[in-house]
Amino acid sequence: MSYLRILVLGGLIFLPVAAMAEGNVNSNTWGLNLTRGVTPFSKEVYDLHMIVLWICVVIGVVVFGAMFYAMFAYRKSKGAQAEGWHENHTVEAVWTIIPLLILIGIAIPATHTLIKMEDVSNAEMTIKVTGYQWMWQYDYVDSGISFYSKLADDSNFARQRGSGIDPNSVENYLLDVDTRLVVPTNTKIRFLTTAADVIHAWWVPALGWKRDAIPGFINESWAIIEEPGVYRGQCAELCGKDHGFMPIVVEAISPDDYKSWVAQKKQGDETPVVSKGSSGELPYIASRSDQVELPKE
Numbered sequence: 001m002s003y004l005r006i007l008v009l010g011g012l013i014f015l016p017v018a019a020m021a022e023g024n025v026n027s028n029t030w031g032l033n034l035t036r037g038v039t040p041f042s043k044e045v046y047d048l049h050m051i052v053l054w055i056c057v058v059i060g061v062v063v064f065g066a067m068f069y070a071m072f073a074y075r076k077s078k079g080a081q082a083e084g085w086h087e088n089h090t091v092e093a094v095w096t097i098i099p100l101l102i103l104i105g106i107a108i109p110a111t112h113t114l115i116k117m118e119d120v121s122n123a124e125m126t127i128k129v130t131g132y133q134w135m136w137q138y139d140y141v142d143s144g145i146s147f148y149s150k151l152a153d154d155s156n157f158a159r160q161r162g163s164g165i166d167p168n169s170v171e172n173y174l175l176d177v178d179t180r181l182v183v184p185t186n187t188k189i190r191f192l193t194t195a196a197d198v199i200h201a202w203w204v205p206a207l208g209w210k211r212d213a214i215p216g217f218i219n220e221s222w223a224i225i226e227e228p229g230v231y232r233g234q235c236a237e238l239c240g241k242d243h244g245f246m247p248i249v250v251e252a253i254s255p256d257d258y259k260s261w262v263a264q265k266k267q268g269d270e271t272p273v274v275s276k277g278s279s280g281e282l283p284y285i286a287s288r289s290d291q292v293e294l295p296k297e
């Protein structure tokens with residue numbers, strides 16, 4: 001394979017990864033690594049990932065080092081003669097037992113984290129997340145607040161064919177919504193994920209997990225967001241033509257601010273709040289390109 005091909009292939013593999021990560025909180029490793037996130041188990045997942053990565057690096061260096069050393073030191077031009085033996089039980093036992101021990105060593109902390117991840121008990125509040133083509137609905141089960149969250153207008157205008165708007169000029173292009181999911185910090189939030197049409201997946205990397213949103217099923221997950229901030233994500237399951245245009249924005253604020261936000265929301269402020277048990281009619285879906293009117297210059 002030519003160098004050019006390797007370069008192009010490498011670029012193709014890493015470009016989407018880099019582009020994805022850039023929109024998230026991780027900017028310290030050129031957007032190539034996982035984000036450390038802002039929840040207790042996103043940090044655990046990150047640490048686990050780093051441990052396994054370094055184990056792989058050590059194995060890679062040792063195995064390829066031995067291989068390249070053997071190829072170089074015992075090459076034919078130096079008159080190397082192959083040994084005549086085969087089937088060495090000690091060697092076979094060693095190369096079976098060592099990887100087994102490594103795998104068990106990885107599996108123990110990984111299982112520990114996995115069990116923790118599934119434990120939604122003692123949640124202080126519950127948010128139901130419903131995926132639609134192509135937006136999200138959030139139901140705050142405890143306070144009765146419910147609304148839709150879809151792609152922000154400036155991104156939506158810029159993405160239209162022939163819009164003449166440079167996407168680079170749009171802040172958080174395709175990663176911004178009209179109504180953010182507001183949540184309190186340091187609170188155990190249970191997320192119930194489902195969908196109303198096709199399979200979507202709710203993914204905010206900073207929270208440390210990704211959940212499929214499947215019609216007819218409810219998947220559970222939880223998060224305790226430790227740091228206030230804005231965390232962005234996207235639908236992570238190919239769900240139709242506008243799959244790339246249903247971002248997620250989570251805004252974590254202090255529990256006190258959250259209380260006043262709830263009170264304000266219940267009073268029915270400027271943002272459209274769909275009351276529970278409404279006719280169920282969907283709001284205007286701006287991501288349908290045929291319905292969009294471009295802003296006049």
Ligand SMILES: [Cu+2]
Nearest residue numbers: 200235239243
């Ligand atoms: Cu989707």
